[in-house]
Amino acid sequence: MSNTVSKIAYRPVGIVLGIAAGALAGALFKQVWKMTGGDGEAPDPTDEHRGWGEIVAAAAVQGAIFGAVRAAVDRAGATGVRRLTGQWPD
Template sequence: MSRSIGKVAYRPVGVLLGIAAGTVAGAIFRQVWKVTAGDGEAPNATDEDRGWGEILAAAALQGAIFAVVRAAVDRGGAVGVRRMTGHWPD
């Protein structure tokens, strides 16, 4: 299988994995926020009852979790495509 076919084959897989990664990252973030902040819901940026520190900490935590989950899912998807096609998706 040529490299271009492998790349095309990975695109729909990558989209589906991206959606799954977002869902998983959101669930992980909600659980981590409950444990660390002791609060049921993370603050929104426009929540006037929350301070800057809490809002920025929540955003940083959410971004870090999303980045790690997305990288793990993308890497796993690329390894799976290589196993199926014999080529690493570029």
């Protein structure tokens, strides 16, 4: 299978995996924030009752979780496409 076909085959897989990764990362972040933040909801950046430290910390944790989950899901998807097609999607 050509590399072009491999890229085309991976595109819909990548879209579905991206949506799944976002949902998984969001659920994981909520659980992590509950364990570390005390209350159930992460702070909204425009909430005047929350301090800078809490807001920036929440954004940093959220970004790290989303980045790690997205990388893991993308890597797993690319590995699956390679197993199916014999080509690594670029």
